[in-house]
Structure formats: structure tokens, C-alpha cells
Amino acid sequence: MAQAVPANQKWWGGGRSPFNVEYGKLMMWYFLMSDAFTFGAFLIAYGTVRFSSNGWPDPNVVFSSFPFAGHAHLPLVFVSVMTFILIMSSVTMVLAVGAGHSNDRKSVLKWLFWTIIGGIAFLGCQAWEWHHLHDQGAWWGMNPFHNFDGSEASTNFTNFFFTITGFHGFHVFSGVIINIIMFIMTYRGVFDRRGHYLMIEKAGLYWHFVDLVWVFVFTCFYLF
């Protein structure tokens, strides 16, 4: 990134922020690093247990249902829809942050609204998927699915699935709450009075992070 920095400017000399960001954004970045370690620990634990197990269920078999589609075998179609929704909500978030840069309150409201809808839709999909799996007899400590080779599977497939997607869903839920607060604050003109929409940017960072984590969760549970 080419920045217009005067030659004698000392970024780290004190008296100003070396990254030219205010402290809240720095805190958000460090929080996200911390949270990345939380998810990292979960996924590494998952990998450790999975690779020390004799077998593992086939995601193409487990995740092959679609609402109102009866018994049609549609492997990974539903989760693809979920993923698409979440990624689209990230796109609308980018647009909201962009609108914030030009202090365009109306557009910020519009794009935040769609981001919130996207988040709620994702959570709804997850609720359906969990409910459907529960109907099939899957839950923490219960695993009705068999391994690839047809042998009896340990319960750790469902244990990890519900824990990690649940933890991610909890993050999405928190993100939706944050976005709703941002929406109300924008609506009331709080950011106009402050003269900047930095809070939207910070909420955006969190939202993109949650989205990014989903890509890893998705890869680990559905694709392998």
C-alpha cells in the first residue's frame, strides 16, 4: 500500500498511533487473533482425535438432506446454501463499511439491514440442520452415523460437530446482536454526530472474521 508519508515522519516515535488507527480497532484485531487461537485449538483437537480414530462418518451421507425435499439425496447442497448466505452477508457488510467511509447514513442502514438478515438466515439454517440431525438421533454423546467403511463410529464425530459449529453459531449470534446495535446507533444518528463510522468498521472486522472461521469449519467438517 503506497501511503503518502512525509519523509521525516516517525511512525513509532510516540505521540501518535503507529498504525494510524485508533486503539479500539487495534484491540479488535488483537481480540480476533485471540479468538483465532480459540478456534484453532478446537479444530486442532478435532484433527487430533479424528486422525487417531479408526474411521469417520462420510459427510456426503450425513449432510445430504434439504428442507422440504423429502428423502432426495442432495449431498452438501444445503450447507452450500448456508455458506453462500454467510459470504453474501460479508459482501453486504463490506458495502456498509464503504458507505460509512463516505458518511452515507442511508446506505449504511440499507446494507447493515441485509447483513443482519443474512446472519439471521444463516442461524435459521443452522437451527434447521441441528434439528434435522437431532431427529436422526445425533446429539452430544450420540452418533447414529456409521464410518465410511460401514463400521460402528465413535461419538466424537457428533461431539465435535455440535461443539464447534455451536461455538461458531454463538459467534454469529453475537455478531447479529452487535450488528443490530450498530443499526440502531446508525439510525439514531450517533455516528453522524461523531463524524465517523469507525464502529461499523470494527463490527465489520468481527463479522468478516466469523465468516472466515466458517470457511475453516466448513472445510473440516463437510469437505473432508
Added chain:
Amino acid sequence: MSNEALHGHSEVVTTHDVHHDEHHVHHHKETFITKYVFSQDHKMIAKQFLITGMVWAILGGLMSVLFRLQLGYPDQTFPWLEDILGRWAKGGKISAENYYALVTMHGTVLVFFVLTGGLSGTFANFLIPLQIGARDMASPFMNMLSYWFFFGGSIVMLSSLFIQTGPFSGGWTAYPPLSALGDASPGSKTGMDLWITAMALFVVSSLLGGLNYISTVLNMRTKGMSMTRMPLTMWALFFTAVLGVLSFPVLLSGFILLLFDRHGGTSFYLSDIYITATKQALPNEGGSAILFQHLFWFLGHPEVYIILLPAMGMASEIISINARKPIFGYMAMVGSIFAITILAFLVWAHHMFVTGLNPFLGSVFVLLTLLIAVPSAIKVFNWLTTIWKANIRFTPGMMFALGFVSLFISGGLTGIFLGNSTLDIHLHDTYFVIAHFHIVMGVSAFFGMFAGIYHWFPKMYGRFMNNTMAYIHFWVTLAGAYLIFWPMHYEGLAGMPRRYLDYSGWESFKHFADLNKFISTVAMIVFAIQLMFVFNFFYSIFKGRKVTTTNPWGATTLEWTTPIRPGHGNWPGEIPEVHRWAYDYSKDGRDFIPQTEPIGPNESHH
């Protein structure tokens, strides 16, 4: 990034500063609640952390006295124990269950609530804004929350001491299956749930605090305070915060999985288990108890440095001030703190050499572990060269800082033994390990903490602590620490295992009976002397000799440019500008040159 965005941001930064100044000028009315309880002043929060930590230190220390009583006098009964502990010590003898509970709580309390919360909570809060030249932390509100989460965690942990089934008793490392199965022992029931809850609150507290420390150090330094002009305390506390922010979340993940194993019927850590107490084979299958150890020690090892780095930073500062010499090798000190921070994340499996770890992998961890000796040795030599030929002022703070260096060397050397996976086969889980980590991270971190308290007490309360009591405190504690832990090395080399209630049943350890009695006696004396320190602390708050000059130690750093009793906002006028590094002592014929003084035209280079 466009120019436009740049301007937008710098505006924001300015408004923030302006806000802080305003905040200071209009002195807001402070009630008792906002000043002493829900305070957002970093100095008050630091004192809250310190005093809470001291309460925990007394409790944790008392626990060690109680179980040392059992270890030193296994054949005797103490009826008064039953009077104070009730059914924990029926007939005046601590039962095996409660012995383990005491050991577990002693470890948990001292590692987390005293040497993490009490140490970096106190000094990061107190020193960061004062030494970098900021009005307060980046977010005073989050800072306040950090203390109150710590307090909440403390209350939950404390409450577990009073429940029917007793506190958790499976060791401070909380390995499953003891921590995962309620049927494993009485302490594994509600006590363990409270333990996890308290620790989760503690992790939240440490995250809120850590984020604050990092962004304050990076973003809020005063004009001229470049990173390389910061005192070494700042570097140490900064990297401590980085370690905490990146390692505690992994522990939290481990705890969440543990909680599901306890209450959700999962088998993350459990496989093929038969419980004798209930004569039951458990259905759990496929989990790995070793997995928890990995998650735990990924925090657990950085945790050692979370405890040690603040002590190192404060010792560097105090040694330089009282030697009246610049710290030797400033950049080497910074570099070695950084190296320790990186290596801290790469050595956790040396706690697990005998878990069945692949010996090849073990050798990698041996190498990385022994590498830590390099930055550690650099630091030690720099401290020694700083005091070399110095005109030392033996203030109590200096005495403890030197004691810290002594203990760090003694404890560090035995770390080289333990870092070898082959030697570890013999030494693991023996008293050698106990001796090693108590000296190198327990007592030495305590010495760093004491040094910090004696040194910055005048800044905290505007009075000095009593010197006579301080010197007695120092010599008894130093001699006591060596008398307690030095003999334990011999016991450990002879194979005496840790965590046992009574060694009198083993022929091979019988000849240690008198030594154990000796250790226990010294432990009691040292504990009593700590009470004298606590007395000195509280007595001096109210009756200590008053500080009459703003800079009683003749130090260069910014905290001594504030008034004797700084208010919220630290500096009554503008924040001073910094023109030089923090270690201009005995330079150009002057005793010291404060950081705020511009570099003179004829000044020599350091």
C-alpha cells in the same frame, strides 16, 4: 489506504486525546463507589489487583503450611487443625482427599490468582500509563471490567473451598479423567465445576486486561516515547500481555471440551475407562486424555513466562536505577524478551516427555527448550554486567531485585536438567521438579513482585515502607527459599515422587524424614515473615515515612515526573515530552538525566 482515510483517522486520534485532557481538567465529582470500588483509574485498579492478590497469596501460602505440616510430621496429630478445618482434618490429621485438595488449590491460586492476576494485573495497570506517558489505559472501562471479572473468578474459586464435596483435588493442571469424571473423587464433583467457572472468568479478565495493555503500549505513548526509549518494564509487560492474549484462549477451548465431557456425555478426553468406586465400565470411546495435556500446556508453558517476564522487567529497571548505571545491553534485553516470547509457544511438550510422546518429537522439544537458555543467559549476564563495578544503593527494592537474579540463576540451571527428555524419565514427577519450578518461577517471581512493591510503593501511596522490616523480610525469605527448596533437589534425585501424602511407608525415603521436618519448619518461618511484610504494607499506607520529593530514587522515567500523589489523569498539566531513553545514569558527570530533558548539544552518545 487513501489520504482521505488517513486524515479521517488522525482526526479520530486527536479527538480521543482531547477528550482525555478535558476529562482531566473538569475534575468530576468522585463518590466512594467510583473512586475505590468501580474505579476506572488505572492506579486504583492496580491497587485492587495487588490487594486481592495479597489476600490470595496469604491463603495459598497458608495451604502450603498446612500440607507441609503433614509432610514434615506424618506421624503426629494436631488437634487444633480439627478446630479450624473441621472434617477436613478429623482427629487432627489432614485426610488424603483434603491433602490433595490443598495441593491443588495452592497451585491454582498461586500460579493464576497471585502470580498472574496479582503480578501483571498490578504492575501492568500501574506502570504502563505512568511510564509511557498516558493519562490512563486505552479503555479504562474494560480495565475496570478486567478487575471485576478477576474478582468474580476469585469469589467462585473461594466458594469451592466451602462446599460439601470440597474443592477440586486433581492437581492444578486438571488432567482428565480426574477432572472429567465426577465419580473419580469427591473433589471432581461440584468443586471441579466451580474451578472451571472461576478459571473461565479469569481468562476473560486476562483477555480484557491484555488487550488494553497491548493497545495502550502501542498507541498511547507520549510524544518522543519511541518503542526503543521505553523502560524495559514496558517491553516485559507488553510481551506478557501478548503471551496471555494468545495462549489463554487455547486453555479456554480445552475447558469447554472438558465441560462437555463432564456434563454433555461426550468423549473428547475419555476412552476405555473403568471406575472402581462405582464398579462401572464407561461407554466413552475414542477420546484422548493426552489431548487435554497438549491444550493445557500450550497455555501452561507460556504461563510460566507470563509470570516471569514482569519480574524480569521490573528487576532490570530497579537494578539499573540502584546501580546508578545504564542497563547493560538494552537492545539485547529487548531481543531476549522477544525470543523468550516466541520460544514460550514452542516448548510445551517438554511437560509431556513421559506421556508416550514420540521420542523423535521429544528431541525437537528438547532442542527448543534448551534454546531458551540462550536469551535467559543473555538477560542474566546483562544484569550482572549492570551491577559490575557499580556504586550500588541497597534499597529494599534493589535487594529483592538482586535476590530475583540469584534465584533465577539457581532455578534456571536445573531447568537445563529437566529439559532433557532422557534425564526427565528419571526426574519427572519428583521433588526435583518441585524444587526447580518453585525457585525459578515461584519464589523468583515473588521476589520480582516484592522488588516492584518496595520500589513503587512511594508512587502508589506517597509513603515509604519500613526499611528494617523490609531487610528482615528479604534475608529470611531468601535464606528460607534456599533452605526449603535446595534440599528438595536431593530428594528428587533420589527418586522421591511428588504428590504423596506420607513417605514413611517407603524404606527408600525413610532417611528423608528429618529433612522433611526441617523443610516444613523453615516453610512455617518464611510464611510468618510474609505476614510481617503484609503488616508493613498496610501499616506504611497510613503511617509510613512520607515522600517529600517527586523523585525519591533519582530515576529517569516518567512516573517520577508526576505529583507525589497523582490524581486521575496522572499529570496536572500537559503530558511531558520524551527526548531520550530511560537509562541515562551517571552520564557526562551527572547522576541521572530524566527522560524529559532534551539532548544537550555537547552530550556524549550512550
